[in-house]
Amino acid sequence: MVSVIATLRHHTDEVSCCAFSPSLLATSSGDKTLRVYSAADFSELPFSPLSGHGYGVHCCRFSSCGGFLLSCSTDGSVIVWSSGTGEVTAVLQHPGRSPLRVCALAPDSSLLLAGACDGTVALWDFSSKTLRRCSAASEASVVACCFSPCGQMFVTGCTHGDLKLWDTDISLLHALRDAHDLGVTCCSFAPQFKIGDDGCCVEFRLASCGQDSQLKIWIVSQREGAGRELLPKKKKPFDSEQLSAGGTAASRQEGGELLTKSLFGSETLGALLYTLKQHDRYVTAVALSPTMPWIATGSMDKTVNVWRIERDGVSRTEAESRQTACHGRNLPGHSRLLVADWSEEDVQTWLCEEGLQELVSIFKANNIDGAELSQLDKETASELGIESVGLRGRLLRKIEALKAEQSGSEAPDEFLCPITRELMKDPVIAADGYSYERESIESWIRGKNKTSPMTNLPLQTTLLTPNRSLKTAITRWKSSQ
Numbered sequence: 001m002v003s004v005i006a007t008l009r010h011h012t013d014e015v016s017c018c019a020f021s022p023s024l025l026a027t028s029s030g031d032k033t034l035r036v037y038s039a040a041d042f043s044e045l046p047f048s049p050l051s052g053h054g055y056g057v058h059c060c061r062f063s064s065c066g067g068f069l070l071s072c073s074t075d076g077s078v079i080v081w082s083s084g085t086g087e088v089t090a091v092l093q094h095p096g097r098s099p100l101r102v103c104a105l106a107p108d109s110s111l112l113l114a115g116a117c118d119g120t121v122a123l124w125d126f127s128s129k130t131l132r133r134c135s136a137a138s139e140a141s142v143v144a145c146c147f148s149p150c151g152q153m154f155v156t157g158c159t160h161g162d163l164k165l166w167d168t169d170i171s172l173l174h175a176l177r178d179a180h181d182l183g184v185t186c187c188s189f190a191p192q193f194k195i196g197d198d199g200c201c202v203e204f205r206l207a208s209c210g211q212d213s214q215l216k217i218w219i220v221s222q223r224e225g226a227g228r229e230l231l232p233k234k235k236k237p238f239d240s241e242q243l244s245a246g247g248t249a250a251s252r253q254e255g256g257e258l259l260t261k262s263l264f265g266s267e268t269l270g271a272l273l274y275t276l277k278q279h280d281r282y283v284t285a286v287a288l289s290p291t292m293p294w295i296a297t298g299s300m301d302k303t304v305n306v307w308r309i310e311r312d313g314v315s316r317t318e319a320e321s322r323q324t325a326c327h328g329r330n331l332p333g334h335s336r337l338l339v340a341d342w343s344e345e346d347v348q349t350w351l352c353e354e355g356l357q358e359l360v361s362i363f364k365a366n367n368i369d370g371a372e373l374s375q376l377d378k379e380t381a382s383e384l385g386i387e388s389v390g391l392r393g394r395l396l397r398k399i400e401a402l403k404a405e406q407s408g409s410e411a412p413d414e415f416l417c418p419i420t421r422e423l424m425k426d427p428v429i430a431a432d433g434y435s436y437e438r439e440s441i442e443s444w445i446r447g448k449n450k451t452s453p454m455t456n457l458p459l460q461t462t463l464l465t466p467n468r469s470l471k472t473a474i475t476r477w478k479s480s481q
Helices: 316-320 344-353 357-365 370-375 378-383 389-407 438-447 468-480
Strands: 002-008 015-020 024-029 033-038 057-062 068-073 077-082 088-093 100-105 111-116 120-125 130-136 142-147 153-158 163-167 172-176 184-195 201-210 214-223 228-232 257-261 272-277 283-288 294-299 304-309 427-429 435-437
Touching (some): 024 294, 068 100, 077 100, 077 111, 111 142, 153 184, 153 201, 378 389
Antiparallel strands (some): 077 088, 153 163, 163 172, 184 201, 257 272, 283 294, 294 304
């Protein structure tokens, strides 16, 4: 069963893109703005709309943990926004000032990619915001791009219909001519990947769609010591559908209808699940929430609809309980106050937010407010009667992280392990495409029946791949502090 739970009517031009983070929904439009909504009740945030582009915005994307929002525009720029405040943290200009049609961020947020109308792709180091390379990728406009779950490859699609696979040095690995006769419109990797029985072959699934009204599923196969290739998963492509940027839903761009499909990891691959009829004009954007049973759809009718999905007996309440801890570090009510200005109630709320509920009664009995919290040290914690060394250490680390956050020296969100929210020392990539601290994800796998901490879906393999580029970025950031 699918039902509309919200209709957003704030844009004054057609909606071009929708994107979910674990706690937010962002939309972009030809009206030059982005709108940001709470994913709790779909109320627009106080700092929305975001107005920084000089022309229409074509694409918006969140970083993996939702700390940053990216947008690209006909004005030739990518703007990086803080998801918590709406402030501009960086403006990256295409070297040739060519209009940008699409952007993507690597799963570990180490690289930022943008595709341009002149056929080039620009690749930036995201942590330093420096341009690594700008290279020709096509003779036509690059209108689609996505990174592989491992972050070591990316795919581009152009208006001539070609799909191309590249490494992160923008060296061509494989080219598939005329993948879609009338041009590619978007592409997306499945977050999981498969390890061959012999342990030497890695397979990724890629979905692409185009103006030929076809959706196609491809296998990107890489064997150790060999090259990569794109192979069709199905000989007969699905007809009359358009893949969303999220890679798990599809939309038919005719009559305002939306068709959703289960694309990856399903025995009934490509089976029609729902036909949704709500928009008055063509559906132009689709996004699937990573934590909730919600789909957002944007249209040329200038509206965004949010749909709730109930399938296989899973209700909204049950799905909500599956949300992960990766919701950013903003706290309702007191998040914009300095720690020293927090009331006793704010401190107690913060303890609950950080998973320290057992300390609430101690702090309440001792009337600990924000000023006292900021001064709390090991000796004071002992005097309060916190006997557990582990609990005391965890509290002090949380306090230091909180003070670092408010002083502006907090580590970038992508450097923090999604499980512990602590700076990673040995980051690894799991089968869900996310990076974790090795010790934390290994412990999670042992105790959580091999499910992803970020998506709650089964991990296809427990193989962990060292994320050397992220480890280097963290080391570089630490040396600059």
